[in-house]
Amino acid sequence: MQTPLIDLKGIRKSYGGGDTPQVDVLRGIDLSIHAGEFVAIVGASGSGKSTLMNILGCLDRPTSGEYLFAGENVARLGSDELAWLRREAFGFVFQGYHLIASGSAQENVEMPAIYAGTPAAERHARAAALLDRLGLASRTGNRPHQLSGGQQQRVSIARALMNGGHIILADEPTGALDSHSGAEVMALLDELASQGHVVILITHDREVAARAKRIIEIRDGEIISDTADDHPEVQASANSGALQAVDLRQRLADGSEHNGAWKGELLDAVQAAWRVMWINRFRTALTLLGIVIGVASVVVMLAVGEGSKRQVMAQMGAFGSNIIYLSGYMPNPRTPPGIITLDDVAALAALPQVKRIMPVNGSEAGVRFGNVDHTSYVGGNDTNFPAIFNWPVVEGSYFTEADERGAAAVAVIGKKVRDKLLKDVANPIGQYILIENVPFQVVGVLAEKGASSGDQDSDDRIAIPYSAASIRLFGSHNPEYVAIATSDARKVKEAEQAIDQLMLRMHGGKRDFELTNNAAMIQAEARTQNTLSLMLGAIAAISLLVGGIGVMNIMLMTVRERTREIGIRMATGARQRDILRQFLTEAVMLSVVGGLAGIGVALIIGGILILSEVAVAFSLVAVLGAFACALVTGVVFGFMPARKAARLDPVTALTSE
Structure with a gap:
């Protein structure tokens, strides 16, 4: 006699224990099944036949005992190896069909091949051929709820055969079917047995069990009869047309179980998820x-x-990211702020790091046009103003060097001043406004700039010649602050250090001045x-x-x-x-x-x-x-x-x- 394909020795299965009563479902099962056999396991409900099927199909592990598959101990296999064995050796046919409701008949049949890593074209063709063989060629795209009970059971049989189905485990395959459909399913199982598949039929119906060549009866977790005991020739004759057994040792020895199926499985996972x-x-x-x-x-x-x-x-950058501001500073609260002079401005202009320099002499001042009064910042500047601040004139023109030399009473107004004082005047150029009751002629309007910080609107300002601001308005020739445009916007820090060193020398080492720059403000x-x-x-x-x-x-x-x-x-x-x-x-x-x-x-x-x-x-x-x-x-x-x-x-x- 050859080595049994399945050999159970003293298999026991218990549930509970500890805080709950222990229930013994299988009580020392000894069973051998050879390749090519058609076996029926019969018994009443609760006899343990379904538990025995789960252990045979590697869905469950026994509490004790030994399960040999093709001579190898299954107890030594890990969960992934058991999954491989189920995939390669077993095909399940359940009483409730157990089809995935969201998948079509074709997709349900293909499932074992996906996990086996079978190429898509090959598994599509095999699934279609199996469904055609079982009379479901026109139902490949139907979902389970669109199929009759008999058709669903045939789909589950096709799924069981997808990877070869060496061993078909059928648990009450006709239990939920009418007599006609049940007869068709049993005819299929007869055909599979004749082709060499091992068919293990779990049933309580003795008429169904009679279709098998060997009948094993189980009661209260024990085998009470086995026709092979009286007719051993049944097992011997079954081997002649049997399918080749799965070589468990070869599969586990060569390490060929790997992740090669990941592409097909991932695609199936995505499709199923969608x-x-x-x-x-x-x-x-x-x-x-x-x-x-x-x-x-x-x-x-x-x-x-x-x-x-x-x-x-953008608003802050419009004022120039390369501009440094120099102003007086109080070293401590008891001393007056330092004074920046025009001599300081002239000395700084000679530095190679300085591209342009402009003193600013300004202050808040009252402005009037007609009967409209307004308070605005009035700054005395030179002609470098548009270039340093990147601030063009949109109406009229900026004042000239001649205006600066002659302390001309001319003004270039910001957008907000124009809207506030001259909104009803079509052309503001040539109009006279009073700054601290001194008449100045408007020669230009600055482009709208916005605010460089949250507390000051730069459009609310008036630019006049520095000389005119010093003589006509403020009575001081020293600048309020100095605006310095550096030669290289990327080297503002270096320019600031050079200016700082020169100012310290000119002020006798006293740091009564302060340097700020737009780059720091922007950062x-x-x-x-x-x-x-x-x-x-x-x-x-x-x-x-x-x-x-x-x-x-x-x-x-x-x-x-x-x-x-x-x-x-x-x-x-x-x-x-x-x-x-x-x-x-x-x-x-x-x-x-x-x-x-x-x-x-x-x-x-x-x-x-x-x-x-x-x-x-x-x-x-x-x-x-x-x-x-x-x-x-x-x-x-x-x-x-x-x-x-x-x-x-x-x-x-x-x-x-």
Whole structure:
């Protein structure tokens, strides 16, 4: 006699123990099954026959005893190796069909081949051929609810044969069928047995069991009769046409069990995830809402923050990022502020780091035109004003060197002064305004500039010749401050150091002056704006966190609803990492769809804000960052439910309601 394909020795299976009473379901089963046999295991409900089938099919492990498959001890195999054995050696036909409701007949049949790493074209062709052979060629695209009971059972038989089906384990295959469909299914099992498949039929119906060549009766967890004991020739004759047994030792020895099937499994996981999302559209939409709001909020908030920063930076940069301001300073509260003189200005102008220099003698002053009074900043400047401040004249012209030498009473006004005093005058050029009751003729209007900081509007100023300001208005020839344009905007710090050293020498080592520059102001403002943007982004990111919790909740619910599907996948050969990948893919799919939708919503909101003249600047880094956060959220919050699914016991999952 050859080595049995399946050899059970003293198999026991108990449940409970410890705080709960122990229940012995199998009590020392000894059983040998050879290749090519057609065996029926009969017994009443509760006799232990289904538990025996689960152990035979490597869905469950015995409490004690030895299970040899082709001479190798199955107890030594890990969970992935057991999954491989189920995939390569066994095919399950269940009373309840156990088809995945969201998949078509073709997809259900192909499932074992996906986990076996069979190329797509090959498994498509084999599944189609099996369904055609079983009379379901026209039903390949139908889902289980579109098939009759007999058709569903034939699909499950095709699935059992997908990877070869050396051993067909049929648990009450006709129990849920009418007599005609039941007869068809039994005829198929007879045909498979005649072709050399091992068929193990679990049933309580003795008429069905009579179709088998060997009948084993089990009662209260023990085998009470076996026809092979009286007719040993049944086992001997069964081997002649048997299919070649799975070489367990070769498979485990050469280490050929690897991740080669990952592409097919990943594609199947993506397709299955999309189907589940589509079937549960309303629930999916509610779950996506949290992610969409989170991503859109982050993108829009960061875009608004970036837009505001760029707007402020542009306004400040318009005054020149290479400008250094020199003014008097009080070394301590008991001393008067230092005085900057025109001699200082002349000395500084000779420095190679200085491109242009301009003294400014100015102050707030009362201005009048007709019966309209206004208070504005009046600054005495020279003709370097437009070049240093990058501030062109839009009406008229700037005053000339001759005006400066002659202390001419001419003025160039800012946009706000023009709107306040001369809004009803079509052409302000040539009009006279009173500055501290001194008449000045308007010769030009400056371009609108905006504010360089939050407390001063630069358009509310009047530029007059320095000489006129000193003689006609303020009575002092010393400047209020000095504006210095450096030769190289990238070397403002070096220029500042050179100016500082020269001023210290000229002032006898006394630091009674102060240097500031726009570059430092711009950098400080940029840091402030970045902090605000990050704060806005952090507040918006809370929405993403809420969305992630929603993903976790929905995935936990999905695992609970689809526990039986998990059991079916495990029975057809899925490893724990395959189940983990399946449900993690669904969580990631939710996050990807939600992230893309969130970006779309953010762009729409951004467009609306732009039309409303709100400063918005979308950053690719911010968009990709928000999307990446959504993706990470899906992975992090989807991992726990996915791991829970992967760790389910196959038998527990299959028998769940």
